[in-house]
Amino acid sequence: MRADLIERYDLRVPRYTSYPTAPHFGPGVDGARYERWLGELDPATPLSLYLHVAYCAEMCWFCGCHTKATKRYAPVASYLDALLAEIELVASKLPARMAFRHIHFGGGSPTVLKPEDFTRMVEKLRANFDMLPGAEIAVELDPRTADENYVIAMARAGVTRASIGVQDFNPVVQKAINRIQPFEVTERVILWLRKHGVDAINMDLCYGLPHQTVESVVETVERGASLRPARIALFGYAHVPWMKTHQKLIPEEALPGMAERWRQYEAASARLQELGYVAIGLDHFALPDDELTLAQKKGELHRNFQGYTTDSAPALIGFGASAIGSLPQGYVANEIAIDRYREMVHAGKLPITRGIAIDADDELRRAIIERLMCDMGVDLDHIAALYGKTGASFEPELEAMAGLEADGIVRREGHRLVVTEEGKPLVRAACAVFDRYLMAGEARHSKAV
CATH class of the missing domain: 3.80.30.20 (tm_1862 like domain)
Incomplete structure (x- = not known):
């Protein structure tokens, strides 16, 4: 990989084992x-x-x-x-x-x-x-x-x-x-x-x-x-x-x-x-x-x-303490502190302290991100159709992908995205373009490479 790409995409982005x-x-x-x-x-x-x-x-x-x-x-x-x-x-x-x-x-x-x-x-x-x-x-x-x-x-x-x-x-x-x-x-x-x-x-x-x-x-x-x-x-x-x-x-x-x-x-x-x-x-x-x-x-x-x-x-x-669950309605996370987790369970309370409900847009974006992470590419027309939308719904994201495309990280074929062999280690940066929760300058995640 070119040295300038390593430096440019030294980003802190999620590992996308879930979305959100x-x-x-x-x-x-x-x-x-x-x-x-x-x-x-x-x-x-x-x-x-x-x-x-x-x-x-x-x-x-x-x-x-x-x-x-x-x-x-x-x-x-x-x-x-x-x-x-x-x-x-x-x-x-x-x-x-x-x-x-x-x-x-x-x-x-x-x-x-x-x-x-x-x-x-x-x-x-x-x-x-x-x-x-x-x-x-x-x-x-x-x-x-x-x-x-x-x-x-x-x-x-x-x-x-x-x-x-x-x-x-x-x-x-x-x-x-x-x-x-x-x-x-x-x-x-x-x-x-x-x-x-x-x-x-x-x-x-x-x-x-x-x-x-x-x-x-x-x-x-x-x-x-x-x-x-x-x-x-x-x-x-x-x-x-x-x-x-x-x-x-x-x-x-x-x-x-x-x-x-x-x-x-x-x-x-x-x-x-x-x-x-x-x-x-x-x-x-x-x-x-x-x-x-x-x-x-x-x-x-x-x-x-x-x-x-x-x-x-x-x-x-x-x-268990800190365990995360995923249900059709959203994600749930157990209490992290072991003592508090134990107290809640023995009191007959489900030890959930945080989570997030997901909507249809989350489900669609999760599917897109998963295919990118798993297949190193995604057909937006195909995925979007499963949720009653079209690939054209993601024109703003495709435009935002222009820098990655110019750098040879992704290749665009209409509404289909393919991560190049050189761009494979930076696939998380491509996924982040579809992440509507991620804030610019996010520093709570690990580096992309």
């Missing part, structure tokens, strides 16, 4: 409205469930998640009690017993739980919801805290996919982000997973971390790919110390500049494809026979709070 995005949620959506929205769901609607385990054994300094570090199990056990109570509370507000086709356990780190407590959590879900045939149960796994007994408990509970956090295998980088995780630790956990039948494995890697170089990132990619996970996510580190104060512990002088970040992304992406992975959307890679690859070929790729996914459930219900 979380910074635009407000207090107008509360527990009472959430209860009404839950009751309005069609009982036949397939659900996706997300459970947020808001604790880790220790804090990784690069982390942007809502989590707390603890060496004691008592706070974790207390939090789990509230999480189990919330599952029952939400289920009681639904119009009938409903079924799920996807569960995702995230955090924090779900592996901070004892194996028997993880089993309790899955049993509670099965007691309150039905599982559709072929449903996926996915767990984010920290190799540093998961032993073989935990993996066995996961397998017995029906877990089908594990997402392994790695970030980088270089010891210097690991020390700088406070995540000491030798390659052998990751390899051992993956061997346990495969031994016990959890064959679908994701791996998270990161570029833009302190002390990383192009050569070291490529080496990490090669070592990660040698374990042959089905999917690899290659995320750009989002340095937002004004939001996540623990990131102040990262030496800013060791962070790569924008041009270096781009070179790391470009080299890692190219190497992954040389190693047989297919590029998925902006920052995911998958083996040719993986469901994610097949979905992209069919134009059926989706994007939600977990990133690129095959999950097309129209309703996502979030459980």
Whole structure:
């Protein structure tokens, strides 16, 4: 990518795992409205469930998640009690017993739980919801805290996919982000997973971390790919110390500049494809026979709070402190503070403290942004027609796209937009043109590259 483009589009824009995005949620959506929205769901609607385990054994300094570090199990056990109570509370507000086709356990780190407590959590879900045939149960796994007994408990509970956090295998980088995780630790956990039948494995890697170089990132990619996970996510580190104060512990002088970040992304992406992975959307890679690859070929790729996914459930219900849910009527977000979340749940209150209702225009723009993020292009005539409009409705946005077009980031063909190969890392800048909530100079998001 040309150096002038890297500098020009060094913007802070959303990752567009939702639209409208979380910074635009407000207090107008509360527990009472959430209860009404839950009751309005069609009982036949397939659900996706997300459970947020808001604790880790220790804090990784690069982390942007809502989590707390603890060496004691008592706070974790207390939090789990509230999480189990919330599952029952939400289920009681639904119009009938409903079924799920996807569960995702995230955090924090779900592996901070004892194996028997993880089993309790899955049993509670099965007691309150039905599982559709072929449903996926996915767990984010920290190799540093998961032993073989935990993996066995996961397998017995029906877990089908594990997402392994790695970030980088270089010891210097690991020390700088406070995540000491030798390659052998990751390899051992993956061997346990495969031994016990959890064959679908994701791996998270990161570029833009302190002390990383192009050569070291490529080496990490090669070592990660040698374990042959089905999917690899290659995320750009989002340095937002004004939001996540623990990131102040990262030496800013060791962070790569924008041009270096781009070179790391470009080299890692190219190497992954040389190693047989297919590029998925902006920052995911998958083996040719993986469901994610097949979905992209069919134009059926989706994007939600977990990133690129095959999950097309129209309703996502979030459980746990800070969890976000998506319903046909809008988005809801749980209380972030763990103590307050626990108090609300035990008082029988749905712990929603913010959200946003969406209208037909939001739905249309969300569809446009999702296709751009997933397909690197969008036919505005086709998408708009699904909502009773025409592509001509977006002439102002197309005119605003002129700069991106002149710079070779997008190509316009009538009312069809195509993101060029060179422009792919900047697709979020193209999406932002359709974002009617985004204010100029917005600084609450991560950089576009």
